[in-house]
Amino acid sequence: MSSTDPSAPSPRPTVVASIAGAWSRLLGFASRPHFLTGASVFRIVAGLAFLYQLLVVYAQRRYLFGPDGVYPYDLFLDQLDAGSFSLYALSRSLVGFEVLYHATIALAVAWLVGWRTRLTTPLLWIAIWSLRERNPFLWDGGDNVMQLALIFACFAQVGGRFSFDATRRELAGAGPMSPLAAMAHNAGVLACAMQICLVYGVAGLLKVQGESWQNGTALYYALRGGEFTWPGYSEWIFENGPLLALLSYSTVAFQVSFTFLLFLGRRLRVAAVLAGLSFHIGIIVFMSLTTFGAFMMAVDLMFVTDAEYAALGRRVAGVRRRVASLATDLVRRVPRPALRRIRHRA
């Protein structure tokens, strides 16, 4: 265009050129996979939580989900929305139920260890969705988050690290991810980020409207009410007025600010992830919302970059080396006869 007549001063080509430049930079960025380690950490933490969720009610599974369980089969069929489905609707037999439940456990294990995640991720979504529809009374916000995150994870590469898939690819000498697959992966991770921002943002803005969150006593009521109290321990928090107000307000502050922290800079993003982790560890310990906390942490852990995970890995390895050399040092300092005595005893 302008190259044919460089003397003609026209602002247009520069605007077009800068847009084209930005677009090609975006394409370049999107063609490489980002947050690969985070996506795998997500898989491992969420996989463990799924497995816990399935196994912790293993003895009660027929009562909770079985054909003659607490949620009646006719109501279950009635309630399946026009657009929804559940594999448990295919058969009313106990054998069918047992096969499905155990297949779900097997799938959760396969997914956790990263075996054929391109296939097992959508299958796990189908299995978990089916179970969720079979008894809709058991689930909380954590299950809701995972239901959505699993859909987005179908686009992402959640088996990139610490997985059977990764080992297989390494042995086969596979090259880096294709640009198109990388784009899908990045879009999946970005969707998880946008979803979790909506979760925190909406939860935070709804809290702002509540009187007890405004006056800083909400956490007292949350910890005092029947389902989430821990007799003998909840009192540590709710009898301490200043601590209680601080925790109530920082809950709201964290939730409302999460989106901005996540997208406005590296240090802020890491701070958001760390705040999210400590927030959910507190929820697990004090409110025993185990799977809720674990599922939320799984999604939060996605948003640590590969370089940051690598640096963390190096630091952990360094600490381990130092501890190991310290141990050998100590052993060397033990006098020989004493060492012989210890060996003799062992």
Place this chain on the structure above:
Amino acid sequence: MRVLRRLAPHLVAGTLILALAVHFGFTLLYLAPANAVGLRARPIVNRYMEPYFRQNWSLFAPDPLVDTRHLLVSCRVSDGRGGTRDTEWADITTPLREKRAVYRVGPSAPLERTQMGPLHMILAPGDRLVERLARRKDAEAQFASLLAEYESERARAAERGHRLLRRVASAACDRILGAGATSAVAMRMRVTESPPFSHRSDPLSTSASRYVEFPWGPYERVTLF
């Protein structure tokens, strides 16, 4: 073919960006409080979002519950002389909570949800917007069909909740008295308000309790564990 290969990254990136924008646009409308745009688009938005993208993030918001709920059951059994007698009320929530206080992980939490879920469903507060519509003088004429649909949906939800409670109670009676001994079940909920924040050191036992009664209903056989 070569052109297609060269265009592919552009097309894929464009499609993904568009998909993200549309999906999260819908999600935003779905989650937003009732507003001018949202209300108009509500049917389309709901059709896209439900059931697979259904979501609700009112986690302990706008205010957490301020009471403690316990479910009690009574079982109607034969008195051995051709009549029936009703057992004393048995608290079936406390044993689960006591277990949960000791074993922080375990099946107590999901089992408790089978009791609390139906209670929340029966006692769910109404939709604030719809109830404001219902209070309007011209409500009958303008929103009659909408309000009727809302009321029937609420009634159906409450009926589902009652049915589930009956099954929870039936299973509890079987566990207490042996399978099949019970012909009918009744439930009541004990509601204990938490002491106000200023009296937070008071034990819960000093708070007054009230009871919500649920009527007798037929026993239903449920698989036990």
